[in-house]
Amino acid sequence: MVTRLNGFSGTGIDIDDTVKKLMMAARMPQDKLKQQKQSIEWQRDDYRTINSKIMAFRDLAFNMKLQSSYQSKKATSTDESSVSVTGTSVATPGNYSLQVDKLASAATATSGLLGATVKGADTKVSDIVGALTPAKTFASNTLLTIGGSKGTTSIEVKPTDTLGSLVSSINSKSSITGVNVSYDATIDKLFFTSTSTGKAGQVNLSAKNVAGNTADLLTDVLKISGGTPQAGTTISGTNNFAGSLQIDSSLKSTQTLRIKIGSTTADFTIDKDTTYDKLISDINKSAISTTEGAKAYLDSNNNLKFKDAGDNPVTATLSDQNDDTTKVNSKLTTPAPNLDVPTSTLIDRNLTTTKQLRVKVGSASVDISIDKTTTIANVIDAINSSAVGKLGVSAYLDSNHNIVFSNPTTDSITLTDEKDSAANVLPQFKMSSTTTPATFNQVKKEGTQAEVQFNGAIAKYDTNSFTINGINFTAKKTTSSAVDVNVIGDTDSIYNNIKNFIDKYNELIDTINTKVNEKKYRDYTPLTDSQRESMKDDQITAWEAKAKSGTLRGDMILNQALTNLRSSFSSPITGLPSGSAKSLSEIGISTSVTIGGAISGSYLDNGKIYIDDNKLKKAIAENPDQVMALFVSDDKLKESTAGDGVATRLNNLASSLIGKITARAGISNSVDTSYTLGKSTKELNKRIDDWTTKLDALQTRYYNQFTAMEKYITQMQAQSAQLTQQMGG
Numbered sequence: 001m002v003t004r005l006n007g008f009s010g011t012g013i014d015i016d017d018t019v020k021k022l023m024m025a026a027r028m029p030q031d032k033l034k035q036q037k038q039s040i041e042w043q044r045d046d047y048r049t050i051n052s053k054i055m056a057f058r059d060l061a062f063n064m065k066l067q068s069s070y071q072s073k074k075a076t077s078t079d080e081s082s083v084s085v086t087g088t089s090v091a092t093p094g095n096y097s098l099q100v101d102k103l104a105s106a107a108t109a110t111s112g113l114l115g116a117t118v119k120g121a122d123t124k125v126s127d128i129v130g131a132l133t134p135a136k137t138f139a140s141n142t143l144l145t146i147g148g149s150k151g152t153t154s155i156e157v158k159p160t161d162t163l164g165s166l167v168s169s170i171n172s173k174s175s176i177t178g179v180n181v182s183y184d185a186t187i188d189k190l191f192f193t194s195t196s197t198g199k200a201g202q203v204n205l206s207a208k209n210v211a212g213n214t215a216d217l218l219t220d221v222l223k224i225s226g227g228t229p230q231a232g233t234t235i236s237g238t239n240n241f242a243g244s245l246q247i248d249s250s251l252k253s254t255q256t257l258r259i260k261i262g263s264t265t266a267d268f269t270i271d272k273d274t275t276y277d278k279l280i281s282d283i284n285k286s287a288i289s290t291t292e293g294a295k296a297y298l299d300s301n302n303n304l305k306f307k308d309a310g311d312n313p314v315t316a317t318l319s320d321q322n323d324d325t326t327k328v329n330s331k332l333t334t335p336a337p338n339l340d341v342p343t344s345t346l347i348d349r350n351l352t353t354t355k356q357l358r359v360k361v362g363s364a365s366v367d368i369s370i371d372k373t374t375t376i377a378n379v380i381d382a383i384n385s386s387a388v389g390k391l392g393v394s395a396y397l398d399s400n401h402n403i404v405f406s407n408p409t410t411d412s413i414t415l416t417d418e419k420d421s422a423a424n425v426l427p428q429f430k431m432s433s434t435t436t437p438a439t440f441n442q443v444k445k446e447g448t449q450a451e452v453q454f455n456g457a458i459a460k461y462d463t464n465s466f467t468i469n470g471i472n473f474t475a476k477k478t479t480s481s482a483v484d485v486n487v488i489g490d491t492d493s494i495y496n497n498i499k500n501f502i503d504k505y506n507e508l509i510d511t512i513n514t515k516v517n518e519k520k521y522r523d524y525t526p527l528t529d530s531q532r533e534s535m536k537d538d539q540i541t542a543w544e545a546k547a548k549s550g551t552l553r554g555d556m557i558l559n560q561a562l563t564n565l566r567s568s569f570s571s572p573i574t575g576l577p578s579g580s581a582k583s584l585s586e587i588g589i590s591t592s593v594t595i596g597g598a599i600s601g602s603y604l605d606n607g608k609i610y611i612d613d614n615k616l617k618k619a620i621a622e623n624p625d626q627v628m629a630l631f632v633s634d635d636k637l638k639e640s641t642a643g644d645g646v647a648t649r650l651n652n653l654a655s656s657l658i659g660k661i662t663a664r665a666g667i668s669n670s671v672d673t674s675y676t677l678g679k680s681t682k683e684l685n686k687r688i689d690d691w692t693t694k695l696d697a698l699q700t701r702y703y704n705q706f707t708a709m710e711k712y713i714t715q716m717q718a719q720s721a722q723l724t725q726q727m728g729g
Helices: 015-026 028-064 125-130 163-171 217-221 276-283 376-384 491-516 529-533 537-548 556-570 613-622 624-632 646-665 676-726
Strands: 073-077 083-087 094-102 106-110 142-147 152-157 179-184 189-197 202-208 228-236 255-261 264-270 295-298 304-307 317-320 355-361 364-370 394-397 403-407 413-417 436-446 450-454 457-461 465-468 471-475 483-489 593-595 598-600
Touching: 015 028, 015 676, 028 491, 028 537, 028 646, 028 676, 083 483, 094 471, 106 202, 106 436, 125 217, 142 217, 142 394, 152 163, 152 376, 152 394, 163 179, 189 202, 202 217, 202 228, 217 436, 264 276, 276 295, 276 304, 364 376, 376 394, 376 403, 450 465, 450 471, 457 465, 491 556, 491 613, 491 624, 556 646, 613 624, 624 646, 646 676
Parallel strands: none
Antiparallel strands: 073 083, 073 483, 083 471, 094 450, 094 483, 106 189, 142 152, 142 202, 179 189, 202 436, 228 403, 228 436, 255 264, 255 317, 295 304, 355 364, 355 413, 394 403, 450 457, 465 471, 593 598
């Protein structure tokens, strides 16, 4: 590091200021390089701004070379309150009639009065049953299955459930079932409705009869009438998914749990990934089991318990052996956790391959991929929203957290692992091959289809919005007679498409003309750092406005683009049928038009296009195909544009121009070496960096020289003072 001394000799020389002025002169070559770089960057940015406008115009030109832009149809109805209509590009002009005999409707199932003493969302199922006369019992959880056009789901309804929780549970699965339910306390009724109309709209409700309940869930609790009994089956797994839960996923460190039964103790390691199943397995392999004959298990309330060979309760003492605030034994002892199993519980976190579980009922089946991230909810939802679910079959977790299949059909359910590997996912469900007969009280409702007569022909639709002969209809109410519908070409829409295209074209050439003719202020170069320091902000802004001007003045790429753009509009289109219009001027689109004796447009407008509105609208109304051909024709010849329509020409021209500008100026995420101006910038950056190294060295040399001078003068001054003293001065 250079030690800088500033005028300590008394010479009065300000070294810092002197070096600064010397360096200012030395930096002039580097400043010129920086100014060149800034000019290139401004030019690059102006290119990119124009390129973005050309890209937008290219996209518009692409749309304008599609026939649909010229085939808009206008459809009108003589009775909009009954039938509203819109025309599509494929609608055939003409007069039609539509009579609406029946509207499409959703499937619905409405309860009778629920009749609880206290009405509202907090009303319990037991309150409804308690109000029955004669009294009936509803003491056991009962399965309610809700099915629709999307699939099926099942929930266990408990006597303590409220109407609010029941509604919430059903609606939380509406994306799977296609069924919603609402409750109105004012009229004390439940309203089930399908999210779809017509045959697709279904509300299928079924409740499994449960021994011990004399009240039927559908008829006595939900008060849904019209149920019919259906024989079916259930099949249950024996894997309590509570065991797959982690004992404490928030653990920060490994804990040691000690269990003592009788005189035997055993220690077990528990970390954040240890599950109840893992702990139980470890306990039942330890001395607790081999010496004391005790077995650990989760009871029906999901509490960790111990029993002997005779299933008699065994008392155990649990303690945490770690000297910290975490007491893992509190997760396993009184008060017991009484685990609530989230359906986000993993099927098997130890799977190393992807398995494929197939569930088949009759001819319907669903294949489900299962890996170490698959949850029980993934499996249940996949089954319930599949072809199997649409049969009314549903999977769910029962109150013991075992997976259960409810099957109100006469077909059996089979589960198979379809992957030929050592790992088998079926043991994770522990499904029994034994099915349990069950009776389901079922209510099935279906939506109605819309029935219409189109020009006397009868048709049916699942919704009240449908399309016939390219006409979009929305039936709003039934009609006693036919509603007349008229379809004509939509002259205004086609005209607006063309006018918008011309307007955007004019905007584009205005932008390009402005840039290629923009004045260049050669005396206003990009400011250097030292120049900026001496100017105010408003002065800098005014200066740079002129310095940036004219970056693309006379640009060859853009000037050639203007010539090609004008030619695209003025050149006739070859290959069109005899008698057809061959140029846009024949339909009122040109660089100069005369309207009512007034002339619009001249060479001074630099290629701006004008429209004779009346002439264009007349051409659209009388010869729409000719108008379309002038824009969309494409002879597929790359070497010539003579047979191309104007939109086709401009789309191709814009794409080519975008490529040329991108090659010169790149895009926002281009690397410098991929475009011409970027390469120039990269080379300037290298030269600027080289100059920075030279200037740093020069500045150091200047300071070294001035420091040496100051030291020498100081030495001379000291010697002079010493001589003066010796001579008695």
